[in-house]
Amino acid sequence: MTDLAADLRETFVQLADTLVDDFDLVEFLDVLAYRCVELLGVHSAGLVLADPRGSLTLVAASDEQTRLLELFQLRNSEGPCLDCYQDAEPRACPDLVRVRGKWPKFAQEAENAGFRSVYALPMRLREEVIGALNLFGTRPALLDDEGLRLAQALADVATIGIVHHRLLRRQENITAQLQTALNSRVIIEQAKGVLAERLRVSVGDAFGVLRAYARSNNRKILAVAKEIIDRTVDIPR
Amino acid sequence: MMFHRHDRAALVWSKMRFLASETDSAVTVEHACVVCGEALEAAGVGLTLAIGTSLPEPVLATDARSRGLEELQFTLGEGPALDVSRGGMLVAITDVTSSEATLRWPVFAPEAIDGGVKSIIAVPIQVGAITLGAVDCYREFAGFPSRESLAKAFVCAEAVITLALAENGGPVLGEVIDREFTEHRARVHQAAGVVSAQLEIGLPDALARLRAYAYANDRKLDEVAEDVVRRRVTFRHEP
Numbered sequence: 001m002t003d004l005a006a007d008l009r010e011t012f013v014q015l016a017d018t019l020v021d022d023f024d025l026v027e028f029l030d031v032l033a034y035r036c037v038e039l040l041g042v043h044s045a046g047l048v049l050a051d052p053r054g055s056l057t058l059v060a061a062s063d064e065q066t067r068l069l070e071l072f073q074l075r076n077s078e079g080p081c082l083d084c085y086q087d088a089e090p091r092a093c094p095d096l097v098r099v100r101g102k103w104p105k106f107a108q109e110a111e112n113a114g115f116r117s118v119y120a121l122p123m124r125l126r127e128e129v130i131g132a133l134n135l136f137g138t139r140p141a142l143l144d145d146e147g148l149r150l151a152q153a154l155a156d157v158a159t160i161g162i163v164h165h166r167l168l169r170r171q172e173n174i175t176a177q178l179q180t181a182l183n184s185r186v187i188i189e190q191a192k193g194v195l196a197e198r199l200r201v202s203v204g205d206a207f208g209v210l211r212a213y214a215r216s217n218n219r220k221i222l223a224v225a226k227e228i229i230d231r232t233v234d235i236p237r
Numbered sequence: 238m239m240f241h242r243h244d245r246a247a248l249v250w251s252k253m254r255f256l257a258s259e260t261d262s263a264v265t266v267e268h269a270c271v272v273c274g275e276a277l278e279a280a281g282v283g284l285t286l287a288i289g290t291s292l293p294e295p296v297l298a299t300d301a302r303s304r305g306l307e308e309l310q311f312t313l314g315e316g317p318a319l320d321v322s323r324g325g326m327l328v329a330i331t332d333v334t335s336s337e338a339t340l341r342w343p344v345f346a347p348e349a350i351d352g353g354v355k356s357i358i359a360v361p362i363q364v365g366a367i368t369l370g371a372v373d374c375y376r377e378f379a380g381f382p383s384r385e386s387l388a389k390a391f392v393c394a395e396a397v398i399t400l401a402l403a404e405n406g407g408p409v410l411g412e413v414i415d416r417e418f419t420e421h422r423a424r425v426h427q428a429a430g431v432v433s434a435q436l437e438i439g440l441p442d443a444l445a446r447l448r449a450y451a452y453a454n455d456r457k458l459d460e461v462a463e464d465v466v467r468r469r470v471t472f473r474h475e476p
Contacts, residue, residue: 191430196427196431229440
């Protein structure tokens with residue numbers, strides 16, 4: 001296996017490994033940007049992701065120059081990256097000179113930075129578009145068809161990884177929310193029983209004591225209830 | 238009749254909305270359970286949810302028999318809801334009088350039979366890979382439900398999650414629990430607290446002691462709980 005093939009394999013595995021507890025999105029996209037430069041032979045790469053409302057933010061860039069250029073696109077609401085995200089279609093600009101009419105501000109800024117070609121690829125899974133991967137070259141026609149296909153494949157794997165990670169987090173949140181709602185009630189009832197026995201009072205009176213204690217100590221009833229059960233608090237009559 | 242996925246969901250939700258409109262209320266978890274029962278031609282339905290401890294908690298039921306059977310599962314530590322919570326898959330016992338059922342639930346099955354139940358379909362409530370609980374559907378005839386009925390039942394189970402979460406993200410399940418968390422269930426957990434303090438053991442052990450006592454004395458758990466809370470029954474260290 002050639003070095004490139006081995007690197008590719010390793011990269012795809014890295015990009016797929018997102019269902020871990022310590023997953024860090026920014027670090028993940030930094031890796032993707034770096035790998036794109038390394039594997040595709042482009043000069044630099046930038047990544048933008050949409051927030052829940054659909055506004056794009058720059059999340060990763062392989063160098064400072066590229067970072068500034070991406071920010072320029074977003075600030076001026078002009079550039080292949082934005083069009084790519086909006087239409088969920090690739091925007092290949094093998095020659096920036098030819099797109100001066102379409103994105104005048106962007107083309108100027110990019111040329112000033114020394115770039116001659118730009119490729120924007122959608123990060124998309126079925127109907128969901130989460131952002132865009134942008135590749136920059138210092139000479140025209142930097143990426144051929146095969147390079148473009150590979151770049152899109154990298155973007156696709158990363159997208160699947162991110163979508164799955166988000167889904168998992170959402171499922172965990174939902175589960176925790178629902179279980180907490182029910183468990184809280186159980187804990188409070190248990191605490192009433194424990195306190196009733198300890199103070200030799202009725203369950204109703206025990207709850208009164210619990211509630212008064214929580215109030216006068218400015219604490220939540222549930223927190224106090226947990227401590228009663230764990231015996232970390234002793235409530236006098 | 239073959240249903241397209243979207244048509245099926247639309248039909249199920251419209252049934253839930255219709256039920257809700259009859260009492261002029263919003264669609265709730267209870268409506269999802271009722272429609273689930275209708276889809277599976279059940280005589281009664283119970284909802285049990287996992288709360289992160291060893292035993293899932295009976296939350297609501299459409300009738301007294303179903304409530305009794307849900308609570309019995311909790312007392313015995315055996316039954317369809319528990320199997321679903323552990324295994325994450327649908328449990329369908331098509332004939333409660335069969336030896337399969339008795340092997341699976343040696344104490345629960347006879348009780349279900351006594352109650353007039355002939356088959357039980359327990360539908361898992363799932364969030365991704367996590368099984369949150371089960372909708373237990375008790376039927377008065379033996380047999381396996383059709384594929385379409387099961388598909389509708391699964392839509393109802395998904396709806397339980399959707400309905401338990403309010404639109405702004407806060408759980409509406411809390412309100413359902415406040416409404417449905419009956420005196421019986423509250424008593425059971427209060428009694429566990431009392432026993433825990435009497436024997437100076439942890440809550441899970443105290444609950445196990447209560448359940449064992451109920452089983453050994455052939456009594457309903459909530460009746461034992463009532464006695465414990467009223468100090469008619471006390472647990473003491475063995476001398």
